[in-house]
Amino acid sequence: MSKAAGKLKTLKKTADKITHTTKLRTNIPAGMAAAGPPLGPMLGQRAINIAAFCKDFNTKTSEMKEGVPLPCRITMNSDRSYNLVIHHPPATFLLKQAAGIQRGTMTPGHEVAGMITLKHLYEIAAIKIQDPPNVMLTMKQMCEMLIGIARTCGIKIVRDLDPTEYAKFLEERKVIVEDQRRELQEKREAKMLRTG
Structure with a gap:
């Protein structure tokens, strides 16, 4: 019985490391990422630091014409960091x-x-x-x-x-x-x- 309990504990530790969040796919206007809706709530649901993300995105798109819609793919890591891939306009x-x-x-x-x-x-x-x-x-x-x-x-x-x-x-x-x-x-x- 204790052997099974030990295996269960090992499985639980492994399961804790798995993240079940999906990739966020959205269009964000160049240089205009803001904490308000609709972007803020989408990032908040995925436990991403909204202010840091907006600053990062706006910096990366500062050389583009403001307001151009940019398709973005955001994946979350288990340590609450994220990977941001910005595509060309649609x-x-x-x-x-x-x-x-x-x-x-x-x-x-x-x-x-x-x-x-x-x-x-x-x-x-x-x-x-x-x-x-x-x-x-x-x-x-x-x-x-x-x-x-x-x-x-x-x-x-x-x-x-x-x-x-x-x-x-x-x-x-x-x-x-x-x-x-x-x-x-x-x-x-x-x-x-x-x-x-």
């Missing part, structure tokens, strides 16, 4: 920036929200292929993945873009986006009236 963000638009289309495949050239696509692929999940991909595979993402955003990929024609297209598009925004707002208000 592909959708980079594609919309290249196209000069704020948001994608509401009906993918039916309307064009913006356009980028093949050169833009290749440059974005060169950035995104450096992220840990993409390092095993070939440049061709990365470009194909980005083409799919661009399609869902309503971004058309073209060989050449005339800046004046594209500026005219974006001006016309602003009117459409404003109409869509107004329509969405009306739907929200109608829904609020029904539920209220």
Whole structure:
């Protein structure tokens, strides 16, 4: 009986060393990590020193444009320290920036929200292929993945873009986006009236 109790004690010691926390995956704006929600509570639940993390993150991202969303992967160690891996901005963000638009289309495949050239696509692929999940991909595979993402955003990929024609297209598009925004707002208000 004492032999079994000794084995149980050894197993308990081993079990105490295992950490059951999951990897935290979140987007944090560059240089803007703050202790408030939503980041603060997520870090607090995992027993990470919030102030130290925010200072560390803001220091690491100080050379980037403030507010750019950065996908982060945070793993916790048993001694309450953490490992922070910061990826490049999301592909959708980079594609919309290249196209000069704020948001994608509401009906993918039916309307064009913006356009980028093949050169833009290749440059974005060169950035995104450096992220840990993409390092095993070939440049061709990365470009194909980005083409799919661009399609869902309503971004058309073209060989050449005339800046004046594209500026005219974006001006016309602003009117459409404003109409869509107004329509969405009306739907929200109608829904609020029904539920209220």
